[in-house]
Amino acid sequence: MKQKLLILFFICPVFFIVNAQENSKEKEDAFEITDDVNINNSVLPFSNYFSEYRISDNWNIRAENIETNFGGFNTNYKVKEFPILAKYSFTQKFSVMFGPTTRLLLKNGVIEDVSTSGTLGVQYDFTESFLMEARLNYNLTDDAPFNSNLPTTNSIFKLSGKYKF
Template identity: 35%
Template sequence: MKKIILCAIAIMAFGFANAQKTRFGVKGGLNIATIGGANEANALIGVQLGGFAEINVWKKLYIQPELLFSTQGAKFEYYGERDQTVNLNYINIPVVAKYYITKQFSVEAGPQLGLLVSSKNIQDEKSVDAGFNLGAGYNFTDNFSVGIRYTIGLTSIYDNNDYYDNDGYYYNDRYTNNVLALTAAYKF
């Protein structure tokens, strides 16, 4: 895990050193999270907070590495049984390519690495999560913007998804973090 973090820092440092123009900022917002692959999963409302750097690499193309604290998970409603909420807290490190279609409107896509900080009501969870982001943003001013981003989970959140049911049938289910984020950002 230390190698992954050091590699991410090295990539960001290289980008900063070679950037034509770099702006730093803070962002925060609302997460609407669920666990893909789970039939009974309902959305869980959470938050994300953190910082970012917007690095101009070529004309309207930017690279935006971020460091975010994100609350994720899902609510499960079982008929005739007690409901359960799965809370997962991550430090997410997305690195998105951001393209400005106009001065105000941008689209973005890129990978994300998540490091599990804490969890509640889950067992055998993985400490590292991977996802892919797709999103868009709108700049109201040079400093203030809003964005929407959907993170598609690429890896299962559980260490072991293989199991046999009572009749001897083998299952290999994959449960992924899927998050819709609505954020506001301020660039310095």
């Protein structure tokens, strides 16, 4: 178990930035501590929590909760995605998944936009505990409700390594 936890800490690094800022000019010692990751036009880390339900020998239904943080210097954006995917296993190690995704865009903690996208991906299980995924999310609407200097592509490619407990 200790070896698996050590592998987890080496494979899945956690990114934290602590910011101290004054909230107002009236308070001299006011500050705020956050753990948001603010990255402009870069590779973005994301967290993914999933649960699978077996329907038959080859078919599974997967429910997920994915969270990505990004933003500029004064504005923090967070995208929460909730995909419901059908997963078909060709072999014990290789599978394909597809389905709809509901996406919430939050700006400074307030819901700014709700959109839907289609998801298509592949998964390869290296061991019982470690797997790799490649996934393409294609947004079904063309609108970009957030700041134009942030990434506004119509599709998102995600490559991830996952550790199952």
